[in-house]
Amino acid sequence: MKFKQLQALKGRAYAAFAKGERLEVPEQDASRLDPISLAFVGDAYYALYLRRRLVQTGIPNVQVLHLLASEFVSAKAQAYVYRHIKETLDETEASVCQRARNAYSQAPKSASVAEYHDSTALEALVGYLIMAEKSVRLDGLMDEIYRFTKEYCAIKHGEKV
Numbered sequence: 001m002k003f004k005q006l007q008a009l010k011g012r013a014y015a016a017f018a019k020g021e022r023l024e025v026p027e028q029d030a031s032r033l034d035p036i037s038l039a040f041v042g043d044a045y046y047a048l049y050l051r052r053r054l055v056q057t058g059i060p061n062v063q064v065l066h067l068l069a070s071e072f073v074s075a076k077a078q079a080y081v082y083r084h085i086k087e088t089l090d091e092t093e094a095s096v097c098q099r100a101r102n103a104y105s106q107a108p109k110s111a112s113v114a115e116y117h118d119s120t121a122l123e124a125l126v127g128y129l130i131m132a133e134k135s136v137r138l139d140g141l142m143d144e145i146y147r148f149t150k151e152y153c154a155i156k157h158g159e160k161v
Contacts, residue, residue, distance in 0.1 A: 042127030100124030
C-alpha cells in the first residue's frame with residue numbers, strides 16, 4: 001500500500017472510530033480476517049493474560065514482573081507453546097494458524113524465522129477466538145497456553161519437567 005493510500009485509509013478509519021461507527025468494508029467471518037490483524041489482537045490479549053497471571057503470584061517488583069513477562073511472551077516461548085497445542089486444533093483454527101504462518105512478516109533477531117511464524121500463528125489463533133467470540137474455547141486454550149509457558153520456562157531455567 002502506498003503512503004498516500006495508507007494515510008487516506010487512516011483518515012477514514014479514525015473518522016469511523018471517532019464516530020463509533022464501523023468502517024465501510026464488507027463484513028467477514030472472523031476466520032477470514034487478515035491473519036496479521038488477528039495476531040495483533042491476539043498478541044495484546046496474550047500479553048495481558050500472562051501479565052495478570054504474574055501479578056496474581058504476588059511478585060512485588062515491577063522490574064521482575066516485566067522481565068518474566070518478556071520471557072513468557074517471547075517468540076521462542078510462543079513457538080514452543082504452539083508446537084504443543086497445534087494437534088488439538090479444529091479445522092478452522094488450523095486454517096487460521098496456517099494462514100498466519102504464511103503471512104508476510106519480518107522475524108526479529110531474537111528468534112528464528114520458524115519460531116516467529118509459529119508465534120504469529122499462536123497469536124492469530126487467540127485473536128480469532130476473541131473476534132469469533134468463542135470465550136469457552138479461548139478460556140480453555142489460555143489455560144493450556146499457561147501450562148506450556150510454565151513448562152517452557154522450567155526447561156529454559158534448567159528445571160525438571
